[in-house]
Amino acid sequence: xxxxxxxxxxxxxxxxxxxxxxxxxxxxxxxxxxxxxxxxxxxxxxxxxxxxxxxxxxxxxxxxxxxxxxxxxxxxxxxxxxxxxxxxxxxxxxxxxxxxxxxxxxxxxxxxxxxxxxxxxxxx
Amino acid sequence: xxxxxxxxxxxxxxxxxxxxxxxxxxxxxxxxxxxxxxxxxxxxxxxxxxxxxxxxxxxxxxxxxxxxxxxxxxxxxxxxxxxxxxxxxxxxxxxxxxxxxxxxxxxxxxxxxxxxxxxxxxxxxxxxxxxxxxxxxxxxxxxxxxxxxxxxxxxxxxxxxxxxxxxxxxxxxxxxxxxxxxxxxxxxxxxxxxxxxxxxxxxxxxxxxxxxxxxxxxxxxxxxxxxxxxxxxxxxxxxxxxxxxxxxxxxxxxxxxxxxxxxxxxxxxxxxxxxxxxxxxxxxxxxxxxxxxxxxxxxxxxxxxxxxxxxxxxxxxxxxxxxxxxxxxxxxxxxxxxxxxxxxxxxxxxxxxxxxxxxxxxxxxxxxxxxxxxxxxxxxxxxxxxxxxxxxxxxxxxxxxxxxxxxxxxxxxxxxxxxxxxxxxxxxxxxxxxxxxxxxxxxxxxxxxxxxxxxxxxxxxxxxxxxxxxxxxxxxxxxxxxxxxxxxxxxxxxxxxxxxxxxxxxxxxxxxxxxxxxxxxxxxxxxxxxxxxxxxxxxxxxxxxxxxxxxxxxxxxxxxxxxxxxxxxxxxxxxxxxxxxxxxxxxxxxxxxxxxxxxx
Ligand SMILES: Cc1cc2nc3c(=O)[nH]c(=O)nc-3n(C[C@H](O)[C@H](O)[C@H](O)COP(=O)(O)O)c2cc1C
Numbered sequence: 099x100x101x102x103x104x105x106x107x108x109x110x111x112x113x114x115x116x117x118x119x120x121x122x123x124x125x126x127x128x129x130x131x132x133x134x135x136x137x138x139x140x141x142x143x144x145x146x147x148x149x150x151x152x153x154x155x156x157x158x159x160x161x162x163x164x165x166x167x168x169x170x171x172x173x174x175x176x177x178x179x180x181x182x183x184x185x186x187x188x189x190x191x192x193x194x195x196x197x198x199x200x201x202x203x204x205x206x207x208x209x210x211x212x213x214x215x216x217x218x219x220x221x222x
Numbered sequence: 223x224x225x226x227x228x229x230x231x232x233x234x235x236x237x238x239x240x241x242x243x244x245x246x247x248x249x250x251x252x253x254x255x256x257x258x259x260x261x262x263x264x265x266x267x268x269x270x271x272x273x274x275x276x277x278x279x280x281x282x283x284x285x286x287x288x289x290x291x292x293x294x295x296x297x298x299x300x301x302x303x304x305x306x307x308x309x310x311x312x313x314x315x316x317x318x319x320x321x322x323x324x325x326x327x328x329x330x331x332x333x334x335x336x337x338x339x340x341x342x343x344x345x346x347x348x349x350x351x352x353x354x355x356x357x358x359x360x361x362x363x364x365x366x367x368x369x370x371x372x373x374x375x376x377x378x379x380x381x382x383x384x385x386x387x388x389x390x391x392x393x394x395x396x397x398x399x400x401x402x403x404x405x406x407x408x409x410x411x412x413x414x415x416x417x418x419x420x421x422x423x424x425x426x427x428x429x430x431x432x433x434x435x436x437x438x439x440x441x442x443x444x445x446x447x448x449x450x451x452x453x454x455x456x457x458x459x460x461x462x463x464x465x466x467x468x469x470x471x472x473x474x475x476x477x478x479x480x481x482x483x484x485x486x487x488x489x490x491x492x493x494x495x496x497x498x499x500x501x502x503x504x505x506x507x508x509x510x511x512x513x514x515x516x517x518x519x520x521x522x523x524x525x526x527x528x529x530x531x532x533x534x535x536x537x538x539x540x541x542x543x544x545x546x547x548x549x550x551x552x553x554x555x556x557x558x559x560x561x562x563x564x565x566x567x568x569x570x571x572x573x574x575x576x577x578x579x580x581x582x583x584x585x586x587x588x589x590x591x592x593x594x595x596x597x598x599x600x601x602x603x604x605x606x607x608x609x610x611x612x613x614x615x616x617x618x619x620x621x622x623x624x625x626x627x628x629x630x631x632x633x634x635x636x637x638x639x640x641x642x643x644x645x646x647x648x649x650x651x652x653x654x655x656x657x658x659x660x661x662x663x664x665x666x667x668x669x670x671x672x673x674x675x676x677x678x679x680x681x682x683x684x685x686x687x688x689x690x691x692x693x694x695x696x697x698x699x700x701x702x703x704x705x706x707x708x709x710x711x712x713x714x715x716x717x718x719x720x721x722x723x724x725x726x727x728x729x730x731x732x733x734x735x736x737x738x739x740x741x742x743x744x745x746x747x748x749x750x751x752x753x754x755x756x757x758x759x760x761x762x763x764x765x766x767x768x769x770x771x772x773x774x775x776x777x778x779x780x781x782x783x784x785x786x787x788x789x790x791x792x793x794x795x796x797x798x799x800x801x802x803x804x805x806x807x808x809x810x811x812x813x814x815x816x817x818x819x820x821x822x
Contacts, residue, residue, distance in 0.1 A: 099482040100490040102368035105359065112360035115226040118266075119233075119285040119349070131309040141308075144229075148264050152227040159286040160229040162310025 114157065121159045123180050125203055127151075130174035132165030138172035139192075146195040147175070158203065171214055177202045188214040228266035230307060233283040235348060237272030237434050238427075238466055240279035244295060248280050251296045255303040265307055268357075271435020271470075273348035274589035275335055278318060281348070283330065290330045291316040321585050321607045335586050338604050340567065340575050343551040344591045347435030352470050355477035358438040364483055366557035367442045371449055371491040376406060379450040383553065385561030387573035392418055392509075392546030393624065393650050394726070395572070395639040401543060404533040405451040408541035413453040415444055416518075416537065416544040419460040419467070420502055420509035423622030424673060426653045428577040429547035431589055433460065433467035436551075437474035441497065443550030445488070446557060448495045451543050455496060459514050462501040471499055506623075506677035510725050511544045513679070524679045525725035546651075548577055568594030572638035576649065582619075582656040583610045592637075599633040602656060613658040617741070621650025623670045623677075624730035626737030627663065646737035648730070662759035663742040664749055667735040668696040674731035685728025688719040692735060700760040704750035709739060758821055764806035765821045771796035773818035780810035780819060 099105055117124075129135070129144050144162070151158050168174060171188030177198065178184040185208045187198060194212055201209050234240075234249045249267065256262045273281050278292035282302065289312055291302065298316055305311040317326035318333055327333050341347075350357040358364070370379050384399030405413065417440060421429040433440060444456050460468055475497055478484040486494045500518050507513050508523040515537045517523035536542025552574055556564045568574050572594040578601065581587050585607030592601060598618055602608065609615050617627045620637075626647035628635065635641055642648050657666065675689040692715050695708050716732030723729045739746060748754045749763065758764040769780075769789075774796040781789045781797065788804040791797030799810070799819075811819040 099364070099368070099488065102365075102372050102489060105364055105368050105489075109359050109362070109365075112356045114224050116231070116350070116357055116360050118228055118231045119288075121286045121288070129310075131311075136309070145264065148227075148229045151229070152224055155224040155227075161286060162308075164309070164311060 114155070117157050118159070124157060124159050125180060126159045126161065126176075126178040127203070128176040128178065128184075129160070129162050130164070130166060130172055131162040132169075132172075134165050134169035135172045135174060138189075140173040142192050143173045143175060143190055143195060146192040147199070150195055150199045154199065154204070156199075156203065168214075176217075177208075179203070179206065184217040185213050186215040186217070187212045228264060229286075230265045231268050231285040232265060232302075232307070233268045233270050233285070233348070235271070235273055235279060235281040236269040237276075237279075237348075237431060239272060239276035240281055241466075243279045243293075245280035247296045248282065248294055248299060251299045252282075252303070255299050256307075259303055259308060261303070261307060268351050269353070270350060271347045271352045272431040272589065274344060274431070274591075275333075275586065276588045277586055283348075287312070287328070288330055289328045290318055290333065292318050334607065335588070335590070335605055338596075338600060339591050340593045341591045342555050342567075342575050343432065343439070343548055343577060344435070344589065345555075346439065347431060350436070352435050352437055353473050355438060355474065355481060358436070362558065363438055363554075364442055366554040367445050367483070368489050370446050370557055371489045371493055376450045376452065379446060379557070380406065382557060382561050383450070386552075386556045386564040387561075387568075387571070388549065388552055388556060388564070389572065389639065390546055391548035391552075391576065391649075391652070393621070393648065395649060398545060398549055401533060401545070402447060402450050404531070405541050405543040408534050410541050412455075412540045413451055414537045414540055414542040415448045415451065415453045415456040416511075416514070416542060417444055417456070417458040417547055417550055418509060418511065418514060418544055419458055419464075419547045420514060421461065421464075421547075421651065422504070422506035422509045422677070423624075423651045423653050425581050425655060426579050426622060426651045428579055428589055428652055430464050430467050432547055432551055432577075433464070434470055437467075437471045438478070439554055440471075440547055440550050441474055441478055441484070443553035444497060445483070445495055446553050447543055447545065447550065449493055451541070453543070454494050455498075457498050457500050457518055457537070459500045459502055459508075459518060461504045463504050468499060468501065475499070505679070506674070507679045507725070507727050510727060512725070514544070515542065524681045525727070527724060548652075569636065569638050571640060576637070576652055578652045578654045580606050580654050580656070582654075583613065583658040583661075584608070584656040585610050594638045595636045597634050597636050598628065601637070601654070602633070606656070609656060609658050611658075613660065615656065616659050616661055617657045617663065617666075617738075619647075619655040619657065619666065619670075619734070620653070621648040621733075622653040623674045624648060624726065624733055625650045625653070626733045627657075627666065627741065628737075629741040646733065646740055648733070660757055660759070662700075662755050662757040663738040663745050664696065664699050664755070665757075665759050667738045668693070668700055670734040671696060671731060674727060678727060678731075682722075682724035682728060684719045684722040685724065685731065688715055688723075689728065689731050691715055692719070692732065696735070699746065699749045700755075700763075702749070702753045702760070702763045704746075704753075706750065708750060709743070709746055712736075713739060758806070766801040766804035766806055767799050767808065767811055767819050768801075768822040769797055769799055770818045770820070771798075773816050775816055775818075777815060779813045779815060783809045783813050785809065
């Protein structure tokens with residue numbers, strides 16, 4: 099370590115390695131992993147999301163939820179940006195994941211043709 | 223691309239406490255299960271240091287949700303993996319339930335045990351992998367050291383520490399900044415810094431946990447101290463009974479060298495420093511600073527008179543700064559956040575926090591870090607969950623064998639260096655043993671004195687002979703042979719030993735006796751005058767058992783188990799116990815089907 103600058107640069111990189119342990123003020127992706135979701139292929143979606151986040155070096159929390167009663171729309175994927183409404187996407191395919199990540203998560207625009215519901219901020 | 227991204231981190235505590243309750247197998251099984259379900263690329267296992275809640279171990283925390291699972295056994299891993307990690311369903315049955323409630327609490331931060339704590343020194347323990355310098359750097363590690371070495375003069379560093387009000391956590395509470403200044407001002411080219419990790423108090427394990435859970439914090443604190451006083455070499459003196467702490471320290475030192483944080487020209491500042499570990503053989507007296515340095519030098523660990531103080535003539539006769547593990551642990555936060563912010567925590571003359579090891583008759587045993595000035599009541603009831611088995615609090619022993627017993631009616635006492643001294647106890651290393659109404663205070667005093675007596679190094683007469691004589695009197699009291707005048711003799715001996723011993727081993731050894739004499743004198747007197755131990759602890763002096771004739775059904779169960787044949791009576795009629803024959807062993811009471819037998 100030859101300067102404080104060098105340490106700070108290193109830290110900026112290393113922070114990402116433990117960012118999963120921190121969820122404050124971060125965007126969230128939530129995947130429906132009820133029996134209905136899994137039967138419809140939610141496991142593939144979860145893997146695709148993880149891959150996408152890794153590929154694009156994003157600071158996002160990924161979590162799962164159970165059945166929310168929209169079984170015919172599974173697999174379901176929600177995106178919640180800090181301070182914004184939570185958007186639910188239905189009948190998501192592994193191919194849709196990249197689009198949702200790029201358009202919604204990175205650029206901040208909900209993908210209208212895949213979205214099926216909107217929950218106000220602070221909702222469940 | 224961030225190949226290091228994992229959607230979930232599973233933190234498994236591998237501190238000594240959790241390992242002894244099975245954490246290593248839990249970890250191994252978790253690894254196997256992740257592979258079985260093909261999750262190893264999505265989920266990362268992180269081994270951490272101690273969370274302090276050892277009672278609840280093994281502890282497993284799942285992020286990003288921060289769900290706290292306790293008493294996790296190998297078989298529970300299947301549920302954690304299949305339900306939580308795969309489907310996001312929290313495994314309710316493994317959550318923590320607050321004492322006396324049915325409510326299960328998923329989040330770490332909502333548990334009473336943690337809510338009132340203020341974790342600075344223990345801030346990273348249980349949150350990062352202690353074997354990874356990268357994780358330490360990611361949570362601002364070595365920032366304080368970099369700032370000090372490149373942007374501040376040694377004098378400015380000392381001024382900051384002085385301004386923070388930090389005092390030594392090794393027992394006596396000496397102002398740390400002043401100690402650094404004295405060592406800096408001592409003439410001499412060669413100087414040393416030492417970290418005292420001997421931790422000899424029975425029941426204390428805060429230093430061990432800190433070294434196991436966050437070793438880089440101590441190394442960083444020591445680099446800053448070395449820069450401030452002008453030392454290029456340092457020692458960490460750890461007892462050999464702490465193998466995990468030593469291993470993690472060795473790993474941390476190696477990593478720090480690889481990253482150029484130890485060695486030459488650290489941060490390009492021109493400052494050189496390196497550290498060695500010295501394993502101690504585990505004698506209590508070797509925690510005393512001059513004995514500790516003798517031990518490092520290869521001599522027998524015995525104290526020498528002070529002055530000269532180590533700051534003037536320490537290791538190999540050179541000016542030496544010696545601090546406790548927890549003292550160094552506070553330094554990075556002070557340097558990063560500033561003296562002002564640190565002063566805001568705690569009381570005017572005892573700033574910051576203190577780590578206590580809560581043990582004895584308390585529901586939540588473990589390590590807790592609280593702001594100085596918090597009352598004993600808050601620590602014992604709000605954090606510790608109160609006295610176990612719903613019994614009544616009798617006293618709290620603080621400060622280990624050098625400390626004293628505080629009676630239950632002083633429960634509102636705010637804990638700081640001065641208030642503890644005023645009531646005859648002391649901060650010591652921060653052991654806190656909770657005692658309930660089944661504890662005999664004479665027996666407690668004897669227990670602690672027996673420890674110091676056997677650890678006395680024998681160099682000075684007051685400690686070697688005096689503690690022996692005191693112990694003989696206590697032995698006498700506890701076996702029912704106390705005499706008139708014994709209490710006065712204990713007090714006189716105690717005061718002389720305190721004022722004439724060479725070091726603070728003898729200088730504090732009588733404290734447990736004197737403080738219990740002060741607050742529980744009647745209990746001592748009962749041992750002498752009535753030959754009775756009111757708490758029914760001291761063998762041979764406990765009250766005999768009696769049978770309640772109204773309840774006795776004459777089943778003769780007691781007659782059959784009594785080892786001394788003290789019970790007689792006709793079948794189906796009430797029995798009696800002969801008090802002269804009864805030895806108060808209590809076996810009869812435990813066998814009585816109608817609970818007719820109790821101590822009289
Ligand atoms: C018998 C005896 C045992 C001691 N044991 C320890 C110990 O285990 N750890 C410790 O830090 N200080 C111990 N001390 C206190 C040290 O002598 C010294 O005061 C302390 O390490 C200074 O560090 P501090 O200023 O950071 O508290 C002991 C003192 C005596 C008299």
